[in-house]
Amino acid sequence: AQKVTQAQTEISVVEKEDVTLDCVYETRDTTYYLFWYKQPPSGELVFLIRRNSFDEQNEISGRYSWNFQKSTSSFNFTITASQVVDSAVYFCALSELGLYNTDKLIFGTGTRLQVFP
């Protein structure tokens, strides 16, 4: 069965600190997608990144970076120099590639990030 674990329930940091959000996944599929979404208080899930299982190259986008390691089934997310506007709940998600499109997402329970000024 597919499963996503985000062991960190809540993280609090002071502005400008770096913070890493952990994500561990389980799947028996050899092909799959991994995602990170941000959920601000408004409720809308904001897409951050999608990575397929064949691409283990780490990615950096501005202050955001992602570390994908198949050997440990982890897809961690780092925010560098955090800002108050980064405060939100962050979800890691997994979907399989198959007959249907990839939108049957399996979400973790989320990590609430609070950035204090």
Add this chain to the structure above:
Amino acid sequence: DAGVTQSPTHLIKTRGQQVTLRCSPKSGHDTVSWYQQALGQGPQFIFQYYEEEERQRGNFPDRFSGHQFPNYSSELNVNALLLGDSALYLCASSHWTGNTEAFFGQGTRLTVV
């Protein structure tokens, strides 16, 4: 370009009643998926519609049903409401080819009393 829009924003219903939630996908998208997010939890997949048919379904009872219209908009219906159905219901749209990520609406907050 409007994103995914959901209505209503908030809703209060009584146990045993029925409810209908609505979703308009992002322009250019043809697939709609529905998720239930209980307080403090991650979203859970309910089902997905493409070409007006249910294509995939999560582990939800038959009280949860849906519909997709020719203009790709969708409805989620829940019958015989239970207190446990209280949650944020999120709609996501995408293109069937899977070449784009899913875009989510702001959700409908359903409270069952």
